Structure formats: structure tokens, C-alpha cells
Amino acid sequence: MLNHIDDHHQPTMVDISAKSSSDRRAVAQAQVELPAALRPYLQGQDLHLKKGPVCQTAIIAGTMAVKKTSEMIPFCHALPIDSCKFEIQIGHPSIENPSADQQETPLVVTIRCEVKTQGKTGVEMEALHGAAIAALTIYDMCKAVSSDILIKETKLLAKSGGKKTKAERPLYGLVLTGGESRRMQRDKALIDYHDKPHGQYIYDLLSQYCEQVYLSGRSQQWQGTPLESLPTLVDHHPSVGPIAGILTALETHPDVNWLIVACDLAYIHGPLIEYLLSHYREDVVATCYQNPEKGFPEALCGIYTPLALDVFQKAVAAGIYCPVKLLQMTNCHLIPCDRPQSIANINTPQEYENVQL
């Protein structure tokens, strides 16, 4: 049943009255190709024409458009706009193709529009509308010089906060297994909670959502065990605990988002990962579950963005090795977890005895 057609087969606005509000974010991009005739007007990162500064004007127009989206698109809900940010870059394709005569090559303007709200529905139409109107404004500002202007693709780069998430970057998975399991007195990654070593279980679980998954551990750690064939990232900064594994992952692939899970979360399961995936934010260092009893970020079950690299490198250089403490000091998005047990880590033989799956 399509929810934008009513009982009488007439188009209708989707009824979102029963939905609950959440933090929503969307990012859209539009590109405009300007002919070389515009090159003489380039000053720094803007074009200065008689009508005024092109990019600045496009940002103002795009911001106004974002706020008016529901007036232009028939079945779009009116939403309060909490944040609207534009970035406009003028690129020089000749940098990639140095043999081209720079004076003859077009300029490519890339507009990025990020919109945030707290609401029951997404803001992707707002972001797309903002990017499209900023592109049209660039056309209007430049057409007196030449109308040989191409408005190129306009597309959604990312959206989060609702059921359907679209990410700006690929998602990689990391299973932290580099500890020594001293309290448990046997390797936690090799315990069978689900008829296979738990390191393998989490590896398989993350593989359902991630483009690539790695175990994180020490050199040769899993040789001669059932985990030996799994791809492993060996700690760059040994002996400093789980932060070594997180930092190694961030350093090895700095342009992806990392879904990071410790190997001792006995109860981890698909819906818990899916909830994290539908609520994570790409504009913060990390999104983690919040410990339901003590309120701290559960750093070893979360999604880290490339913003985390700088923060983690500085922390390790300053001698801060506790990921929880580190996330408490930084820009971290916390999401609620109703059952404390779901994210409990099992550290001792006694805790193991009490596990009930």
C-alpha cells in the first residue's frame, strides 16, 4: 500500500502524526559548470561580478529556499530548520589535467548544502531544494557574461535520523579482539555463545552491514586458531588497550566510517546494530549507545567518523588511553539503550556462567 495515495486513489501528504521526532540531517550537492569566460572574475574562492559576489549570493538564496521548501513541493511537510550550512567550492579541472590550457578550461562549482532539524520526517527535500536554488542563482548571476552554463547533477549525499539512512562514506567494521582476557582466563573472542567463536560471530554480523570487516588485534595473535583466516588489523600502538585498535583502524582507512564492536559483547545482535545505523550522525566524532545506568558513552559499540582520527591521535599523544573518557570530552552523539544487558560485556568466568541467551 502506497502511503502517498489515499483511499480514493487521490494523492495525499503522508500522515506522520503518529511518528516520533528524532534528530534529522541531510546533505545534498549540486554542480554548475561555468565557461572559461568567467575566469577573469575569479577572486579567491568567489567570482565577483557587477551584480555582486556569486557564491555569497547563492548561499543566501539557497538558505531562503531551504526554509521555503514546503511552499514549493506540493506534499512536502513544513519543518522547522534548526541548521542550514552551505559550502561552495570553485574547482579547476585543469589541475587534474595539467596538459589542458588553463585559460580555456571551464570552472566547476560544487555546492554542498547540509540541513538539520528535530522532526518526524527527513530534510532531504530541503537540502536538495537549497542546493538546486543555489545552482540556479549562480546561473542567474553569471548569465550576463555567458549563457554557456551547465547545471549538472544535483543529488543527495547523506541522510540520517529516520528509518532509511544514506551515508556519505563507506562503512567498515572492526571487531576488537586485541586484549589478553586476563579476567576471563581464556580468549574472549574464542568463546562460543552462538555455536561459533564469538569473534567470528561478530565478524559475520558486521559483514551484513559493512563493506569490509577486520579483526583488531596483536601480531600473530590468532594464528593456529579458528580466527586465523579473518582479515586482521595489527595494532600500531601496542599495549595501550582498545584505543590502540581504534586508532589503527582510523589511521589505516581515514576516509570511512567505522562500526566498532568489542568481542566480549555476548548479547550483540542485528536489531542493536540496525538501531545504531539508523541513528548515527556523520557530523560528530562518534555515535554510541549510552549506558542506561551510568550515562557514559559505550565506546566499544559505536560508529566513528573520520573526525575521530585527529581527536584520538591527540589523546594518545597526551597520554589519555580510555576511550570512554575521551568520548566524554568530545563531540559524541549518544543514543538510548532500553536493556542494559544488550550491551553488557562479559569479562569474568562468573559473568560467563550467568549469561542467558
Ligand SMILES: Nc1nc2c(ncn2[C@@H]2O[C@H](COP(=O)(O)OP(=O)(O)OP(=O)(O)O)[C@@H](O)[C@H]2O)c(=O)[nH]1
Ligand atoms: N586491538 C586491541 N584491542 C584491545 C586491546 N586491549 C583490549 N582490547 C579489546 O577491547 C575490548 C575491551 O577490553 P577489555 O574488556 O579490557 O578486555 P581484555 O583486555 O581482553 O580483558 P582483561 O585482560 O580482563 O582486561 C575487548 O574486546 C578487547 O579484546 C588492545 O591492546 N588492542
Ligand SMILES: [Mg+2]
Ligand atoms: Mg583489558
